Amino acid sequence: MITADPKGVLTGAHFIDGDQACTEGCLAAGARFAAGYPITPSTEVVERFARRIPTVGGRFIQMEDELASSIAILGAVWGGAKAFTVTSGPGFSLMMEHLGLAVMTETPCVIVNVQRGGPSTGLPTLPGQADMMQARWGSHGDYEIIALSPQSPQECFDLSITAFNLSEQFRVPVLFMMDEVVGHMTEKVIIPPAEEIEIYPRRLTVKPPEEYLPYAVDGDLVPEMVHAGMGYRFHITGLTHDERGYPAMNPEAQDKLIRRLKDKILENADRIITLEEEGLDSADVVVVSYGITARVAQRAIELARAKGLKVGKLRLVTVWPFPEQKIRDLAGRVRAFVVPELNLGQIVREVERCAAGQARVISVPHAGGSVHRPEQILERIEEAAK
């Protein structure tokens, strides 16, 4: 790890919303290129970047659509930059094409999705958390992905740095799954001095061009990178490829590549996953939540405890890869999981899968457009504790 480039770090205490905190996190992480297309409720992220980047040293371009934004950042990364794009539901759908290309070419980048109600145009100005399965499975093909879910403007700052670090470490696009409420909520955000911010450097090769193979790995499953213009004259393709980066149209090459793309995430799941746990040791009921819903759930948990119930909290800071082992371990000793989310049941399916019948799993669905009332979650906690 190295420390952040101070040029991008706005050290101090700020009163800003989650969208703007996200911009500052990306700048602190070293992002010097962004491409975007306007879409509510995410546009403030790139608006702030467009205003800030000329005095930091970098470039922003507003592209003609989200297909273009999401591949312009990949071009920028292969040119040497750290880059990200920002969108919401409909734009996220368009970006799935290049999520797949980034996975396949192992291009480190961050895609921010400030979630709103869907499908289609849905609720442009109101919150949702209904893109969580799209984040997992949105591109065609088989792959693993990393997705983080912040619950506050402070986390929009902190975790966007984490998102960049994970993308560089594992050479995978990282999805930053905000929601409209977190994006537009204004709170105090502390930005630390640059020397206190840890940055995972790009995994550039030190091998000379004649020894370098773009997709050869040894040990940790993540290949070393080069940039255009460095003299390597390398080739990158979205086709299934061998270690040289050349197209290889056969089942053996497909098996080798796709397994490695999955394994580099799955075998490192413990290093990737961050969870917030509280009161799990003595819990009868565990509330599993993420993003803005975790803050509503916090109130419900406090109300339930005041009634004498033993309730634990498991907040998914990392949603993908899913903390399978954690849920399995808990399922063996708690009575039930309660899973509130701003969709009609997405992450609850994962909890059910991992609990595998060993504990009850109770969904607290909400179609989006607002957050839950704490009482709605409390009711299900009480039901679960019976």
Add this chain to the structure above:
Amino acid sequence: MATTTCEIAPANPVEQFLRTDRIPHIWCPGCGIGTSVNCFTRALIELDADLDKIAVVSGIGCSGRVAGYLKLDSFHTTHGRAIPFATGLKLARPELTVVVYSGDGDLFAIGGNHFIHAARRNIDLKVICINNFIYGMTGGQVAPTTPVSAIATTTPFGSFEPPFNLPQLAEAAGATFVARWTTYHVRQLTRTIKEMLKRKGFSFIEVLSPCPTLFQRRNKQGDGLAAMKMYKQLSKTRNGAPTAETAIEQGKPIIVGKFVDIERPSYLGSMEQMLSSRLGDRYVHVENLEWH
């Protein structure tokens, strides 16, 4: 007895530009894409270009495979999106000469919107479009360039859609350099590619190219050689011709040449000018955004 030495045939001068470990290539006999690659690489030789600073970006399709055969920094991207990828690459690393090498379907159907916006912005990209009037890789479907009445698998009774006139489209969108040659015109094409690589601004060369397998066969136009004869017979060089007069129509000459060559502020130049005039000393100029 004196020993005799056999002289080994000298290597093809363009071999240094090719990933020879990927040969044989996928292109059909008589296809013109390889001819255009030959012209491109000869232009690089004649320019004595710094090959470490040239990147080639392709989309998907037969012409999209060019990136994979060139021994340069080369990117085979998604269908239609070579231009926005190249835009990001150029903006992150302006020192590179970024060439977009792709086909008519890729650049003007699925990628049409990206083409016009890159031309409008005057991003410094060099676009070479192989126009074979058809979707080759997928088996011969109608393209935005297919002539009226031509047979394609998805217009089995003849196409009735009007095709684009690509030079006119490029000029209208803002391209600063627009030319058209056929793969018969190898010297002219090489010279024009050289000229394009030396200049700045969004530049476009349309290369009419035979597709004996999927276009000519269904339209009874013979093989690759027949296409060459047809280009020779029908082409008329008219440098500076108004692009409105360059539409390809049956029974009319194919107008070739360099049609547009103007100067206009580039995207990066305009960006820097605007930001430095508005921000003064606060503007931080960084050439290449390389992450260390």
